[in-house]
Amino acid sequence: xxxxxxxxxxxxxxxxxxxxxxxxxxxxxxxxxxxxxxxxxxxxxxxxxxxxxxxxxxxxxxxxxxxxxxxxxxxxxxxxxxxxxxxxxxxxxxxxxxxxxxxxxxxxxxxxxxxxxxxxxxxxxxxxxxxxxxxxxxxxxxxxxxxxxxxxxxxxxxxxxxxxxxxxxxxxxxxxxxxxxxxxxxxxxxxxxxxxxxxxxxxxxxxxxxxxxxxxxxxxx
Ligand code: C5P
Numbered sequence: 001x002x003x004x005x006x007x008x009x010x011x012x013x014x015x016x017x018x019x020x021x022x023x024x025x026x027x028x029x030x031x032x033x034x035x036x037x038x039x040x041x042x043x044x045x046x047x048x049x050x051x052x053x054x055x056x057x058x059x060x061x062x063x064x065x066x067x068x069x070x071x072x073x074x075x076x077x078x079x080x081x082x083x084x085x086x087x088x089x090x091x092x093x094x095x096x097x098x099x100x101x102x103x104x105x106x107x108x109x110x111x112x113x114x115x116x117x118x119x120x121x122x123x124x125x126x127x128x129x130x131x132x133x134x135x136x137x138x139x140x141x142x143x144x145x146x147x148x149x150x151x152x153x154x155x156x157x158x159x160x161x162x163x164x165x166x167x168x169x170x171x172x173x174x175x176x177x178x179x180x181x182x183x184x185x186x187x188x189x190x191x192x193x194x195x196x197x198x199x200x201x202x203x204x205x206x207x208x209x210x211x212x213x214x215x216x217x218x219x220x221x
Contacts, residue, residue, distance in 0.1 A: 001045045001085040002035060004028050004056070004101030005074020010204050016049035018056070018101050020208060023215050027202060029059050030104035030215070036065040040111050041097065043069040047085040050074065079175045079182070086167060096166050098179050099158035104211050105198040105218070106158065113193040114160035123188035124161040126180045127195035128153035153192055155180065156199040161188075 008017020018028040028048075035041050044065070048056035050073040060068045070088045074081030082098055089096055095118060097111065110127055117125035131152040137145040159179050161169075169182035176182055180190045202208050 001047065001082070001089065001096060001098050002028075002031060002101050003047045003074065003078060003081045003085060003098065005047050005049050005081040006078065006102065007049070008102075011202070011208065012205065016052060017202065018049055019052065020202070022104055022202075022208060023212055026055075026059055027104055027208075028056065028101050029063055031099060031101050031106055032060060032065055032068075033063050034106040035097075035099060036063065036067050038106070038111050040115060041067060043067050043090075043093075045069060045085045045088040046071040047074040047081045048072070077175045078177070079170070082179055083170050086170060089163065093163045095160055096163045097158045097160045098166075100201060102202045103157055103199050104202065105200070105214055107196045107198050110193075110196060110199070111158060111160075114158065117191050117193050118160055118162060120191075121189075122191045123165040124159065124180050124183045124190035125193050126159045126178070126190060127156045127199060128192040129156070129195040129197070130154075154195070155192070156195045156201070 004018035006017050011017050011020050013020055019026040022030060035044050044067045046056055046068055048071055053071055053073055056071050072084055072088055075084050114125040131149055131154055134149060135147040135152055136143045165183060165188050169186040172182060183190055198214055202211055
């Protein structure tokens, strides 16, 4: 599943983030192409910005993305968008992968690492990177705690889950910033696999420029 329904207010512009231009194409195109070309992915549900369904389908058609099984408008929050997307995933799917369209560069090997972790018996697997800065909890303008950095990981997408486990976990109400948080809260076992700097999330204009530079470097431009 590719969640692309965010408004992207921090990016500015007159369109949802998934349609911000990256190397001449809507941002949505790059992650969609990479998921479509990933041999371990069978089908893709695209959760698109409301009122941008037709344009999203056009992006998929222009790419010749043959695995897109449905394109549905998302919800108010990321969690709601994932719930909406999950309803489109066939009941017999064994594994669901949830990826942010805001992370356009999906390096080879990440999906394999996630699926290997599920084969080891975990309910979920997420890519993560070590945290380099010291992390503190702040309430108002007062620091209340310094967190143990060695125990912290910065988590990315795609995230992979045993499908029935994710469905049950997302039956809970409320919002979380990633899917794994629902599975953890439901008592599921989630593990971390090696993440990748190239899985950066496009939030502001500088991230878009960084993603474009990484893409150009990959293409040898
Ligand atoms: O802004 P945020 O970090 O939550 O966005 C992460 C991903 O979730 C983005 O790819 C965005 O398009 C998606 N999202 C969504 N529906 C929302 C909010 C975010 O699909 N309502």
